[in-house]
Amino acid sequence: MSTTITATAKExxxxxxxxxxxxxxxxxxxxxxVLDAGVSDSTRTNKFAEKFPERFFNMGIxxxxxxxxxxxxxxxxxxxxxxxxxxxxxGRSMDQILVSVAYSDSNVKIVGTHAGVAIGEDGPTxxxxxxxxxMRAVPNFIVICPADAVEAEKAIxxxxxRKGPAYVRLGRGNVRTIYDDSYKFEIGKASVVAEGxxxxxxxxxxMVQESxxxxxxxxKEGINVKVFNMSTIKPIDRQAIIAAAETGTxxxxxxxxxxxxxxxxxxxxxxxxxxxxxxERIGVKDRFAExxxxxxxxxxxxxxxxAIAATVKKAVTEKK
Amino acid sequence: MADEATIAKLKEKARxxxxxxxxxxxxxxxxxxxxSLSAADIMAALFYHAMRYDPKRPDWPDRDRFILSKGHCTPxxxxxxxxxxxxxxxxxATYRRLGRLTGHPNPKxxxxxxxxxxxxxxLSVGHGMALAGKLDKKDYYVYVLLGDGECNEGQVWEAAxxxxxxxxxHLIAIVDNNKVAQDNLTANLKGIEPVDKxxxxxxxxxxxIDGHNMxxxxxxxxxxxxxxxxxxxxxxxxxxxxxxxxxxxxxxxxGKAPSEEMFNKAIAELEAQK
Numbered sequence: 001m002s003t004t005i006t007a008t009a010k011e012x013x014x015x016x017x018x019x020x021x022x023x024x025x026x027x028x029x030x031x032x033x034v035l036d037a038g039v040s041d042s043t044r045t046n047k048f049a050e051k052f053p054e055r056f057f058n059m060g061i062x063x064x065x066x067x068x069x070x071x072x073x074x075x076x077x078x079x080x081x082x083x084x085x086x087x088x089x090x091g092r093s094m095d096q097i098l099v100s101v102a103y104s105d106s107n108v109k110i111v112g113t114h115a116g117v118a119i120g121e122d123g124p125t126x127x128x129x130x131x132x133x134x135m136r137a138v139p140n141f142i143v144i145c146p147a148d149a150v151e152a153e154k155a156i157x158x159x160x161x162r163k164g165p166a167y168v169r170l171g172r173g174n175v176r177t178i179y180d181d182s183y184k185f186e187i188g189k190a191s192v193v194a195e196g197x198x199x200x201x202x203x204x205x206x207m208v209q210e211s212x213x214x215x216x217x218x219x220k221e222g223i224n225v226k227v228f229n230m231s232t233i234k235p236i237d238r239q240a241i242i243a244a245a246e247t248g249t250x251x252x253x254x255x256x257x258x259x260x261x262x263x264x265x266x267x268x269x270x271x272x273x274x275x276x277x278x279x280e281r282i283g284v285k286d287r288f289a290e291x292x293x294x295x296x297x298x299x300x301x302x303x304x305x306x307a308i309a310a311t312v313k314k315a316v317t318e319k320k
Numbered sequence: 321m322a323d324e325a326t327i328a329k330l331k332e333k334a335r336x337x338x339x340x341x342x343x344x345x346x347x348x349x350x351x352x353x354x355x356s357l358s359a360a361d362i363m364a365a366l367f368y369h370a371m372r373y374d375p376k377r378p379d380w381p382d383r384d385r386f387i388l389s390k391g392h393c394t395p396x397x398x399x400x401x402x403x404x405x406x407x408x409x410x411x412x413a414t415y416r417r418l419g420r421l422t423g424h425p426n427p428k429x430x431x432x433x434x435x436x437x438x439x440x441x442x443l444s445v446g447h448g449m450a451l452a453g454k455l456d457k458k459d460y461y462v463y464v465l466l467g468d469g470e471c472n473e474g475q476v477w478e479a480a481x482x483x484x485x486x487x488x489x490h491l492i493a494i495v496d497n498n499k500v501a502q503d504n505l506t507a508n509l510k511g512i513e514p515v516d517k518x519x520x521x522x523x524x525x526x527x528x529i530d531g532h533n534m535x536x537x538x539x540x541x542x543x544x545x546x547x548x549x550x551x552x553x554x555x556x557x558x559x560x561x562x563x564x565x566x567x568x569x570x571x572x573x574x575g576k577a578p579s580e581e582m583f584n585k586a587i588a589e590l591e592a593q594k
Contacts, residue, residue, distance in 0.1 A: 060485075099435050
């Protein structure tokens with residue numbers, strides 16, 4: 001379960017990992033098709049479009065039509081990736097996802113980019129903070145939020161192999177590259193990216209990098225934190241949560257509303273397993289953010305490494 | 321031009337499908353009779369004449385696809401499917417009860433290509449199937465049956481734009497233009513006329529017919545298959561509740577089951593039409 005963290009501080013965006021995976025899939029599987037809703041340069045599906053134009057469908061700004069078109073292609077034997085910005089992809093096509101994809105068990109991969117407050121300057125209409133919550137509630141779907149570009153690429157390769165619906169949440173900005181090519185992504189399995197016994201942080205997506213930075217700060221203060229990358233949010237890795245609870249303090253970290261996302265999913269397991277721990281959630285506290293850089297927003301809305309470190313420290317202190 | 325014998329056969333099929341639809345709604349004490357009766361002639365022409373399919377091989381890659389985008393009309397769909405052999409006739413007893421015959425169709429039932437029941441999605445799905453056919457160099461057609469009220473959904477027009485853009489000429493939409501929605505006449509909700517002209521403006525080839533004139537339905541379907549370079553819509557002007565006098569043009573019969581007395585009257589009327 002433990003993974004070595006690469007020493008070099010490389011950075012890349014998870015959406016680029018997606019673009020790379022699509023090129024590989026396009027070459028290896030003639031049945032892979034990709035659809036976009038008029039933002040292919042931003043979502044990185046444009047790389048696939050250049051190489052495999054006959055299998056790329058840019059549907060323009062009509063996400064509901066795109067998702068159902070993807071379902072039609074899938075029902076004729078295609079593995080269909082449907083992509084746009086999460087806000088519009090899900091906001092405009094939840095019903096289509098429910099009926100034409102989930103209930104119909106269509107082999108459609110809903111891959112959204114531009115997750116969370118992290119997208120910054122475009123403001124709340126482009127900051128997806130509810131998507132994990134929506135998608136956890138859709139039967140037949142798995143929900144994956146990769147932590148770095150390497151994991152994003154591997155996760156896309158894995159979901160392509162597995163027939164049926166999947167949702168993948170990707171980010172816009174560069175994030176620290178945590179994994180090297182030896183990393184083996186497994187659907188439904190968390191990985192430990194930092195060791196420690198005083199507390200555990202369970203994070204997903206961009207918050208893994210923030211949590212690692214928080215763990216480094218805390219280490220200097222004598223608090224050793226175990227950091228889990230919970231990249232599959234549904235089905236969630238219950239064993240990893242049980243292992244996290246052994247530290248006595250569990251803090252979740254997500255760039256998402258604290259309602260319905262990773263924090264809620266972890267809380268459900270803690271309660272069901274009757275695990276008596278100090279528990280805190282880092283996330284967007286049920287409000288809309290505003291426009292500014294990621295750095296400024298993460299500071300103001302309590303999502304940066306500093307905020308995580310402070311929360312963990314307080315939790316550990318209160319626990320004692 | 322269809323011959324007289326074919327027309328007579330299909331008209332009789334449509335009459336039987338109407339009887340089957342009423343029986344299902346009565347038996348289940350719920351369901352949607354009005355839109356089932358209006359589309360019976362279209363469905364008879366599709367499944368007993370125009371379409372290429374084999375109920376023994378529901379996954380046959382070369383089959384024509386059919387999508388009931390107006391998914392509430394399962395009394396009609398299941399009457400057809402049971403009759404052509406997608407599932408045993410005895411299973412009709414489970415309509416709207418535990419099992420595969422859900423109130424709105426789902427693909428666990430052979431013959432159902434995709435779940436419907438939330439209006440507005442079928443045309444996009446059908447277009448995806450048409451695009452797949454083109455990629456795979458198949459010659460199958462995709463038929464999508466829409467309601468007129470359904471055409472208030474914006475996604476229908478998104479799909480209309482897409483299919484014209486991709487010149488998807490193996491996609492054939494049929495609007496069961498019965499002019500009556502659930503709680504009002506469509507014209508009083510958000511009028512869609514002239515719906516054929518709207519599709520034409522979107523780049524489609526439009527054919528407008530009397531949807532209860534079997535010869536016209538057959539001819540329109542044949543003509544639709546020969547159009548190249550653009551998708552085709554057949555706007556079929558129909559009567560909601562067609563064939564049962566007290567249901568005709570009544571939105572009250574969009575989604576309710578008849579009493580025993582009403583049921584007997586409806587069946588008697590349909591039997592008399594033989």
